Amino acid sequence: MSDYGVTITQISEKAREKLQRYIPHKSNQSQTGSIAFVRQLFRHRLSIVGAVIIFLAIFMAVFAPLISPFDPLKIDLRNVYAQPSISHPLGTDLMGRDSLSRIFWGARISLITGVLATIVSATAGTLLGLIAGYYGGKIDAIIMRVTDVLMCFPAFIFTISLAAALGAGIGNLILAISLHAWTGYCRIIRGQVISVKNREYVQAAKVIGAIDYRIMVFHVFKNSLAPLIVASSLSIGGNIMTEAAASFLGIGVQPPTPSWGIELRSGYGSLLTNPWLSMAPGLCITLLVLAFNFIGDGLRDVLDPRMRYRY
Amino acid sequence: MKAYIIRTLFLYIPVLFGVTVLVFLLLKVVPGDPLSGILSISQVNALTNEEIAALQHEYGLDKPIVVQYFDWLGKIIRGDFGTSIAYTGQSVWDLISTGLRVTVPVDLLAIGIGCIVGISLGIFAALKPNTILDWLVTTLAIGAISIPSYWLGIVFIYIFAVSLHWLPAAGWVNFSDSPIGWLKSVILPVITLALGVSGTYMRYARSAMLEVLTQDYIRTAWAKGLAPKVVIIRHALRNALIPLLTIFGLSLAYMLAGSVLIENIFALPGMGQLTNRAIFSRDFPVLQGILLFVSSVILLMNLVTDVGYAMVDPRVRYK
Numbered sequence A: 001m002s003d004y005g006v007t008i009t010q011i012s013e014k015a016r017e018k019l020q021r022y023i024p025h026k027s028n029q030s031q032t033g034s035i036a037f038v039r040q041l042f043r044h045r046l047s048i049v050g051a052v053i054i055f056l057a058i059f060m061a062v063f064a065p066l067i068s069p070f071d072p073l074k075i076d077l078r079n080v081y082a083q084p085s086i087s088h089p090l091g092t093d094l095m096g097r098d099s100l101s102r103i104f105w106g107a108r109i110s111l112i113t114g115v116l117a118t119i120v121s122a123t124a125g126t127l128l129g130l131i132a133g134y135y136g137g138k139i140d141a142i143i144m145r146v147t148d149v150l151m152c153f154p155a156f157i158f159t160i161s162l163a164a165a166l167g168a169g170i171g172n173l174i175l176a177i178s179l180h181a182w183t184g185y186c187r188i189i190r191g192q193v194i195s196v197k198n199r200e201y202v203q204a205a206k207v208i209g210a211i212d213y214r215i216m217v218f219h220v221f222k223n224s225l226a227p228l229i230v231a232s233s234l235s236i237g238g239n240i241m242t243e244a245a246a247s248f249l250g251i252g253v254q255p256p257t258p259s260w261g262i263e264l265r266s267g268y269g270s271l272l273t274n275p276w277l278s279m280a281p282g283l284c285i286t287l288l289v290l291a292f293n294f295i296g297d298g299l300r301d302v303l304d305p306r307m308r309y310r311y
Numbered sequence B: 001m002k003a004y005i006i007r008t009l010f011l012y013i014p015v016l017f018g019v020t021v022l023v024f025l026l027l028k029v030v031p032g033d034p035l036s037g038i039l040s041i042s043q044v045n046a047l048t049n050e051e052i053a054a055l056q057h058e059y060g061l062d063k064p065i066v067v068q069y070f071d072w073l074g075k076i077i078r079g080d081f082g083t084s085i086a087y088t089g090q091s092v093w094d095l096i097s098t099g100l101r102v103t104v105p106v107d108l109l110a111i112g113i114g115c116i117v118g119i120s121l122g123i124f125a126a127l128k129p130n131t132i133l134d135w136l137v138t139t140l141a142i143g144a145i146s147i148p149s150y151w152l153g154i155v156f157i158y159i160f161a162v163s164l165h166w167l168p169a170a171g172w173v174n175f176s177d178s179p180i181g182w183l184k185s186v187i188l189p190v191i192t193l194a195l196g197v198s199g200t201y202m203r204y205a206r207s208a209m210l211e212v213l214t215q216d217y218i219r220t221a222w223a224k225g226l227a228p229k230v231v232i233i234r235h236a237l238r239n240a241l242i243p244l245l246t247i248f249g250l251s252l253a254y255m256l257a258g259s260v261l262i263e264n265i266f267a268l269p270g271m272g273q274l275t276n277r278a279i280f281s282r283d284f285p286v287l288q289g290i291l292l293f294v295s296s297v298i299l300l301m302n303l304v305t306d307v308g309y310a311m312v313d314p315r316v317r318y319k
Helices: A005-009 A013-020 A033-043 A045-062 A099-135 A137-150 A155-166 A170-196 A200-208 A212-249 A260-268 A276-303 B002-028 B041-045 B049-058 B065-077 B092-127 B132-146 B149-163 B179-213 B216-223 B228-266 B271-280 B284-312
Strands: none
Touching (some): A099 A137, A099 A212, A137 B002, A155 A170, A155 B271, A155 B284, A170 A212, A200 A212, A212 A260, A260 B149, A276 B132, B002 B065, B092 B132, B092 B179, B092 B271, B092 B284, B149 B179, B149 B228, B179 B228, B216 B228, B228 B271, B271 B284
16 A cells, blocks of 8 residues: 555545545556466456367377377278267267277377467567568568568468478478468567667667667567467467368378368268268367467457457 | 559569569479479379470470579460469460359358448447447357368258258359359358358457547547437448458458368369369469469459558558
8 A cells, every 4th residue: 555655544544445445456456477467367258268178179189199099090991980889989980990089189280280380480470570670671671571472372372382382291281381470470570679679778778788689589579579479379270270271171281190170071071971070070170279269369358458449 | 642552553563573483483392393383293204304304495494493484474474374284285364264253253242241240240349348249249250260161161061951951062053054053052152251251350340440439539529419320320430441441352362262161162163172173283383373363363452452541541641
């Protein structure tokens, strides 16, 4: 109460009680750092739903060898397109492989692609954005023209064309996603850098004699973290969607590796007789993408209060 | 205004140039023989070394890459997009224009429906922020953009074609052959695409409207006693729609990308299927043509948006 101490002690107890109702609770307001952050995030109900789904997916991915009832690659041609049963809760696919086990293992591909592609593109985009925004001039012009050109292509068409040219496989897919996705981060960071680089605290750092690297990392980058985190969490969902779609088309991960996109494709072939073979992987993709979008929205609300009523 | 348009046009020329360079380079990163950009792999394997060298000379593949680029660019400018590898002898431009006749009506219908549904729901949500309606719309919008369109298409096929037998599962009927058959064949793809579009528009419309409602001129409009209808429609809505112009180009890009998957599911012989086949058969001249076409359309849409923006919002012109 020290902020209000002088005025409050001078008025009567009753008035003080009344006033306190309007004074924000110290315990809620002054909490800084991670505790307040987590607490605020958890007030955003959909973020909790998202966190639970992501936790489940990570659990599936990490413990896939332990929780899968069968080997996801084991072919059993005497038992193809089996109906759901106790031993095969989701039945078997066209080669008699256990569908549930393949879905557990598929979580690995989805999460790995989603996260890795985000890390690669966010790192590249951040670096280029920092350089473009901080130095300006010719470097800035070149980098921004490159992003302009890339943004003329729809991300998905660009990614699958490039992935097709590079050849199938998860590594090439991640590369193809990143080669387009860095542009978004680059623009966000560049915009942030330009908006903060003439602020007093950056000028002060310069006057003290801080080197460019130090100013960029400690003064400029740290103040640009919020939009970066929001964009990353949203883009993990987007990348998972791209991987699933590319694998669905046969460009991404190659069979027999279990991926939700591949499961969906092979399940689509037997929609009439075994609809759950395509419903289950599709539901998994939807839920995981939804979860990352929920978290992204929650993060935006918490990290950037100005955006609370937007989007 | 004229000066603004000319200035904007000049900004687009280097970008267009960059797009052609990138599309050209895409073919060059293909691992393996440079001839794989012209012949299929089995054809290349059947040739002797002398024949390969002769063909490389014929197609100018032995020239420096810069010369090759300008040769290629010259052909593009003259309207020669090359010939397809997979559909032997067919010109790329013919394939694209045939595909467009299928894709464009479907995409336009989907954008139309998606815009109307999305914008109206978004605006209703913005008028009653933090209510159940608002919460429902926001959640629905996140849901709509999180569902993979192709899976949604499969779910619709299962419900409306397999279970209820209301509509055909897949396939294409020309409008000139049977308008009703055409409508039946596009109804599911259009709804599937429109849902994704509406999700995006809901979010943007809501945020744009909320932004506008906090402006001073809205408070003034209320203060001078205008009827709520007038304040919301004439003062708020008209200004809230301006930022939505920018995502119109975006939604076009989304549609063309979405078509790749949707047309695959519903077996529509449009641009999306063409892209798919081109990727699968490594038909790089077709793929180049498609990429060039799509990016030019997006560039043109951006230009139209920029100019349209300057027309409706004079402040932009003087920046």
